[in-house]
Amino acid sequence: MAVGIVGYGAYLPRLRITKKEYQQAWGNCAAGIKEKTVMDFDEDALTMGVEAAKEALKCGINPEEIEILCWASTNPPYQEKMVSGAAAVMLGLREDVIATEHGQSIRAGSEALLTAWAFLSAGSGRNALVIAADAPRACPRESIEHGLGAGGVAYILGTENLIAEIDGFNSFVNEMLGERFRPAGDNNLRDIGVRAFTFASYNQLVTRALQSLMEKLGRKPSDYNYLVIQEIDGRSAKSVAKKLGFDEEQLAPGLLYEQTGDTGASSALLSLAAVLDQSKPGEKILLAAYGSGAGSMAVSLTVTGAPLKEGRNTVKKQLDENITYLGYAQYLQVKRYI
């Protein structure tokens, strides 16, 4: 039984802050962004995720037909308290929806996707809703903060009228100390400030996942039309892709970091949405997610041909339209840093 994507929706908040604001405030911007997305004062991962889910549900699936709900965020509204119930009431989902919540790293979005896939593959339901939404935080004095953005994305998985079929996946984990973490009881991300150390972990795990999945499926880079690699900065994904023999055209459609910053657990799936927005039947997509500390995951998809909804709110549209720019002082206020 083929399981895949029957609907999806992205949500990027309308607020932005530019690299220039950071340069003016701090003398430099440590992140490879041009600008990045910022949640409004009254938004959080839940409200962004619900927005994305409402967009995804426009594919025609009735909320009551959703039997599985998999939520992912590293910055849920509460450190402890289920989010699924709030999302379910807001969206009109059934009370007996099978709900799972993920959030130990920014790989959480992809974990939620595969969890939903596994439930459907096991015959535990016909439609699943995957929501990933995030807005990582760090101390504004730390350079790691400069690249942190915000966004949400949602997928509806099912077994009929697929937009794209999931045809393979894998997962890797390893112990990697200190490259990006949040101490218990702390809202702020940290790293040890050694970029090469972070890249080494990322490179090793992402490469491993991508290579092994291609091997398993008997494919090579040129068999794929698109490559999505979760972006933790402006360079690492490009670097890994190049080493593996993918070219820029394969990677470019999924690169969002320059305009959104690091959207945490929603990042890889937002990039996938951007790719799906422009995909055509028969095309193949390879995706790799990364979670610090560390783990990776690869997913292979084939675009199957269910038509995309006309007039949908594409990622590109949200990147480019109806934007409001913030000054740095407003940014500090809206993020509740001050």
Add this chain to the structure above:
Amino acid sequence: MGAHISIPMYQRAVKQRYRLVGLKCLKCGKINFPPKAGCKYCGNFDQFEEAQLSGKGKVYSYTIIAGAGAPPEFSEEAAYRRFYPVVLVELDEGPRIVAQLVDVEKDQVEIGMPVELVIRRIYTEEDVIRYGYKFRPKKD
């Protein structure tokens, strides 16, 4: 301290706040929102069923609240925004409801403008986030 909406009180209206669930009168067919024990339109007292409102409507009237004009629950938000619009929206199904209007500049607000529902944080008290409906200019 004065008036305060307790958490249990807020909880009891979660379906209304998160999803605009109204009560449809089975006698006259109209939807009461917020739900009422007696139908606002025909006075019927006992035949109702839950009905989901679309969240689409038009601005019937509006105001732009300036910082000092905000209720205390909203003072932090007002301090950040300086101004925020509140609209009385006439929903497509008939009921009118008051809510904040978001994703809009204050000089863009006008009577008659089409709006749609969005779920946002309303305010936080006792560290409990109160989510609920707001509106934004209708897209597309």
Add this chain to the structure above:
Amino acid sequence: MRRVAIVGAGQTPYGEFPTLGVKELFAWAFKDMLHSVDKGIDPREIQLAYIGSLSAGSGFQLGQLAALLMGHVGLPHVPAIRVENACASGGFALYSAICAVASGKCDIALAGGIEKMRDVSSTKTKYWLGISGDTEFERLAGLTFAGIYALVASRYMHEFGLTREQLAKVAVKNHRHGAMNPKAQFRREITLEMAVAGAPVAYPLNIWDCCPTTDGAAVVLLCSEERAREFTDHPVYIIGYGAGTDYLAVQDRDCITSFKAARMAAQEAYKQAGVKPEDIDFAEVHDCFTIAEVVAYYDLGFCEKGEAGRLLDEEATSLGGRIPVNVSGGLKSKGHPIGATGCGQAYEVFNQLRGQAKNPERQIKNAEIGLSHNVGGSGGTATVFIYRREG
């Protein structure tokens, strides 16, 4: 039902009294009332008391305030009832006391009202002031009362072309009147330019559109017609009294540019009095916000729907105009100690009708019939009284 007369009325000055609490303020108004009774009265003759208050000193005595206050003036055994209908608490205290006398339950009753608003910070004030709308669905949309009235104003401007200047004219007029009233909180005239350009509170309303918070108390002594002449040869009869109620939340009302509760109250009062709006010589109107007075003109029948702006342009409601409104300064300039307001309005009408407006320049000449209009919140409740001077 029996006819009911006012034979005495008292009021504290309205303003800010940091050294006086509710008990002292009430006693001040009570004493002022006793002195106004032409032939004098033994306070122990009072048989029943209704006292209006929203929050009794910012909430310190929400329970049994009336007993506390009556005890303080030496009348612990007069049955006393606290009445709460937000800004119309005083009006409903008066309404209740009139009904008690009219029904024959008693001959002499006291109606009073009090509020002590200036003891707490403006933030704390907002916490309890914002409780008189539908708290759950109005305040939690980010609205205070100014915001709710702003919704009314926006819609009124949209439907009837009322201008920002016309709204401001209400404030300018009432400040001009209030400047002449020795008991007003703000005895200061303002210009139209100032009133248009005030700091924004809730568009289209600015700070000059809003009444202040106020400390104050007012009491009215009511008496049956049979016994009125024992106390004065110049009683003021309440010839019509009406009350109305509506959905508390403006979102539940079909029309927000007129308050049905006030229209109901006015119709009832006019019918009972057997007079028409054009018979009214002057009125004390509930202008908690400028737009409230605008709305009241139609609700009270002083103009056709949407015509209030014209009335202001013609200065018909200014002192010396066709129907002077709020010669006391209104809530806007005289002040608005919430629970006291309805009785304070009766105090003003009583004095005007008896030619005792203190300051001759503010005395309305030869007035025979007066009206007062007291609104709770944004029109959830309302009372209207029509008074006539006899003898």
